[in-house]
Amino acid sequence: MYIIETRKLVKKFGDIVAVNGIDLKVKEGEIFGLLGPNGAGKTTTISILSCMLLPTSGEAYVNGYNVVRQPDQVRKSIGIVFQDPALDDQLTGRENMEIHAMLYNVPKEVAKQRIDEALELVELTDRAKNLVRTYSGGMRRRLEIARGLIHRPKVLFLDEPTLGLDVQTRERIWRYIEVLTKKEKITTILTTHYMDEADRLCDRLAIIDFGKIKAEGTPEELKKQLGGDVITVKTKYADKLAKMVSELDFVKSVKKTSGLVKISLQNGEEHITDVACWARDKGIPIESLTLQEPTLNDVFLYYTGREIREEGPAPPLIMGPMMRRPHR
Numbered sequence: 001m002y003i004i005e006t007r008k009l010v011k012k013f014g015d016i017v018a019v020n021g022i023d024l025k026v027k028e029g030e031i032f033g034l035l036g037p038n039g040a041g042k043t044t045t046i047s048i049l050s051c052m053l054l055p056t057s058g059e060a061y062v063n064g065y066n067v068v069r070q071p072d073q074v075r076k077s078i079g080i081v082f083q084d085p086a087l088d089d090q091l092t093g094r095e096n097m098e099i100h101a102m103l104y105n106v107p108k109e110v111a112k113q114r115i116d117e118a119l120e121l122v123e124l125t126d127r128a129k130n131l132v133r134t135y136s137g138g139m140r141r142r143l144e145i146a147r148g149l150i151h152r153p154k155v156l157f158l159d160e161p162t163l164g165l166d167v168q169t170r171e172r173i174w175r176y177i178e179v180l181t182k183k184e185k186i187t188t189i190l191t192t193h194y195m196d197e198a199d200r201l202c203d204r205l206a207i208i209d210f211g212k213i214k215a216e217g218t219p220e221e222l223k224k225q226l227g228g229d230v231i232t233v234k235t236k237y238a239d240k241l242a243k244m245v246s247e248l249d250f251v252k253s254v255k256k257t258s259g260l261v262k263i264s265l266q267n268g269e270e271h272i273t274d275v276a277c278w279a280r281d282k283g284i285p286i287e288s289l290t291l292q293e294p295t296l297n298d299v300f301l302y303y304t305g306r307e308i309r310e311e312g313p314a315p316p317l318i319m320g321p322m323m324r325r326p327h328r
């Protein structure tokens, strides 16, 4: 059974088809991402899944409940953090949490313990007594995420959880999402148009554009689909290396650009040492070797023919010799 499942989900606003036949299957315990540009239909999709909008057609199930026929059960199963801040900034951080607990009928004693725990997790214990209007954007976001968990939802929806936040705050929020997802054993669905966020955080993701899913898989699978890796070799003997290296049977193609040799191949991490040893045996001195893989940006471009508007910092492509960007 999937914790979330949609079949041919459609949402029209007049002539605009915001969601155009989406089939989603999300497994329990996953962090699942909807990655797409502005207007792709991400918010509309999670609004339907959280019973805030009715679909025009198709079906959607959350925690086994139908979003149209069993909205109360669905609402009890979920927590939501909206794209636009939804805190009361005339109240303190703790009061915002308490009101949420009351709305969801969490008994007072249980609520207190959960609120303390959640505040601790997002490192807001010290500021819990302050009015939310004195909080920074990142603190508000952290409070909202913590609040979404007070009633122990099975599924947490996060709409653009790090939109407009600085790099350090985004990384902290990613850590909270990971820790919370594991600790509370919840399923997290997040929308984002940040490639690095999708890549770093999501177990699986769907690339969505004009209301349709264009591709789906783990970040790794999506990138692998585009073909192999690229090893870039820096050497004074680029001509010689470029000519000879194709004798290695795992090399698919070789390109030389301004003193660099780019070798395309499958499973680069297995072969990068082979290339280094081969060059040494042939007496070709090498200054550096780097391994690259296609980015999600390349994946997005491949499936949509367009570049996504990228506001976040791009992930590092090239690292030191024989290193690969770590992937969770």
Ligand SMILES: Nc1ncnc2c1ncn2[C@@H]1O[C@H](COP(=O)(O)OP(=O)(O)OP(=O)(O)O)[C@@H](O)[C@H]1O
Binding pocket: 013, 016, 017, 018, 036, 037, 038, 039, 040, 041, 042, 043, 044, 045, 083, 193
């Ligand atoms: N209430 C509404 N009335 C009319 N059109 C709407 C409404 N809500 C969304 N739309 C339209 O539906 C499409 C999808 O919007 P949606 O908000 O789902 O996109 P999104 O992927 O969340 O984008 P963003 O990254 O900007 O948040 C857009 O063309 C939008 O203008």
Ligand SMILES: [Mg+2]
Binding pocket: 042, 043, 044, 083, 159, 191
């Ligand atoms: Mg949106």
